[in-house]
Amino acid sequence: MSLLVNQLSKDQIKEIIAKRIALEFKSNDIVTLGIGLPTEAANYVSSDTNIIFQSENGILGLGKNQTGPKFNKNVVNAGGAYVEVNEGACFYDSQMAFTIMRGGHIDATVLGALQVDQEGSIASWQIPGKFVPGIGGSMDLIVGSKKVIVAMTHTSNNESKIVKKCTLPLTAYKEVDMIVTERAVFNITPDGMFLTEINPLFSIDDIKNSTDADFKVSKFLKEMQI
């Protein structure tokens, strides 16, 4: 396995995860994507799927990045990049943004994480004393979204990021529904965590050996579309 893992470049890992995430969206879904890897999923959504992307700084109908040479600096995404908006878009203030996000009006959100545990708790906002970027909109988004998908690499420095119990400060308690890594897809349900899809480059034993959390193998286990 280690050979195969080493053969997957960072870009390949990103692409596998982003492509798989893109399959989760249906037309007319209202979706919020976190900064970084989750945002890349938008590039793999098929052109006949019409998703309404929400941006926490005040956009429904977020479009592509502006290409210049002149930029409209009044329209940015949550990462500060100048963006376009799609037909039907609207702007609003932060209070409305969080009415939408916390209030249960977002169908799905995709976020990165430092750790996720088998109960669906997620840690993503700080490593105490080392890395403390803060909370931003993440806690409200996770609490309020109908479906919470975590997109992350399976391990970090060979340590499993999918754990029995998060040791880092939580962003939310028991809110994650699904985890997508470059190796596998897990669903988290009240009956526990299930391995539902596996990257054919890996065996079930590979997944068990690289996952700290306890999980069951779904009766409907299938190959991950990569």
Next chain:
Amino acid sequence: MKKIISAKEAASLIKDGSTIMVGGFLSCGVADKIIDELVKTNVKNLTMICNDTSFQDSDKGKLIKNNQVTKVITTHIGTNPVTGEKMHSGQIEVEFYPMGTLVEKIHAKGSGLGGVLTPTGIGTILENGKKIVEIKGKKYIFEEPLGADYAIIYGTKVDKFGNVAFRGTTRNFNTSMATAADTVIVQADELTDCLNPDEVVIPGIFIDYIVNRGID
């Protein structure tokens, strides 16, 4: 008619130890010229309430870098490593809130409410020291209203009555902050005689001073 003043005059209103609210999401919709003048005054011991601390050499970030801020009440500092360094070295106290909680605390102050009950943060360290209220079997964190001495906000178009209109994503925290400070200063990209009432987002009654920045 509102008082129209210079960015320098606006900055001179703010004294050592003041609590200021500064609108803007990163560098979008932020009163940059007023902040530039505030940096020149070198007033100290400010408490700054803001969505984020922007970038180290931009707007809100300049106040951090110039050691004018001793406490930040915010949601995210990840784009400005200087805030993180000063937090870890103990020069700045940082109080984090989820973005939706911060905006509602400010809104509660501005709208005369006694606080906010939010499910966000339940089961996390944000519960620590907070009153937890259970309603119909669901737990909520109680958060108090949050106001300031001054709000420094942005408007794309402002009229002489103080009415404010926006373009794009510039609204962010500006609308809530306008309601929750003793003195509210708006920096306008464009000052106009009279806005169409249909276009007004912040009613002029909230605004005390207007700074006409103009567009670069």
